[in-house]
Amino acid sequence: MQTARNVNVTKKTTDWNNVNWRKANRVVRNLRRRIFKATQDGNYRLVRSLQRLMMRSYSNILLSVRKVTQKNRGKNTPGVDKLVVKTPATRGSLVDALTEFIPWKPLPLKRVYIPKPNGKKRPLSIPSIIDRCLQAIVKNALEPAWESKFEGTSYGFRPGRSTHDAIERIFNIARPHTKKKWVLDADIEGCFDWAS
Numbered sequence: 001m002q003t004a005r006n007v008n009v010t011k012k013t014t015d016w017n018n019v020n021w022r023k024a025n026r027v028v029r030n031l032r033r034r035i036f037k038a039t040q041d042g043n044y045r046l047v048r049s050l051q052r053l054m055m056r057s058y059s060n061i062l063l064s065v066r067k068v069t070q071k072n073r074g075k076n077t078p079g080v081d082k083l084v085v086k087t088p089a090t091r092g093s094l095v096d097a098l099t100e101f102i103p104w105k106p107l108p109l110k111r112v113y114i115p116k117p118n119g120k121k122r123p124l125s126i127p128s129i130i131d132r133c134l135q136a137i138v139k140n141a142l143e144p145a146w147e148s149k150f151e152g153t154s155y156g157f158r159p160g161r162s163t164h165d166a167i168e169r170i171f172n173i174a175r176p177h178t179k180k181k182w183v184l185d186a187d188i189e190g191c192f193d194w195a196s
Helices: 021-041 044-056 058-071 088-099 129-149 163-173
Strands: 110-115 121-126
Touching: 021 044, 021 058, 021 129, 044 058, 044 129, 058 088, 058 129, 088 129
Parallel strands: none
Antiparallel strands: 110 121
C-alpha cells in the first residue's frame, strides 16, 4: 500500500532577524479592530470567527513571542522548565513550535516569594515561557471583545489607559464649580492574602 506524500513542501522556519514587524503589527491591529467592532455591533458569530482567526494568525504568534521574550521585564525569569529564550534562532524555533497545533497542557507554576516593606512576603507564580506565549496569543484574541464592554471610567490594567488618565478624571470631577465635591480613596489592605 502506498502512502500519500506532499510534493514540493518545505518545513517553514522563522528567520527572526528578517521578520516584517510593521506588517505583523498591522495585521494584528486590524484583527483587533474588527473584533472590537463586531462585538459592539452584537455580531457574536463574526466575533468568534475573528477570534479563531487571531488565535491561528502567524503575525499574532510572532508578536506574542516578541512580547514575552524581548519586551517583558520578566524575560530572563525561567519557569519550572528552566527555559529562557534569548537568541533570535531560539525565538524563531519557538514561533515554529507554536504555529503547529499541538494539544497543550500548561506546566505547573514556579512559586517565588518577594519580600514586602512590612517584613511579610508576597507570593508570585511564574509560568513557563511557552505558557506565557500562549497566554499572550489568547489575550490578543479576547481583549478587544472585553474592551468594548468595559466601563469608560475604568482605568486599571487596561490598554491605552494609565493612572494619569484616572487622576485627570478625578481632577475634572472634583473641580470647585461641579456638583460632586468629594473623592473617595480606598486601599484594600490584604485583599489578596487569601491566595497565599
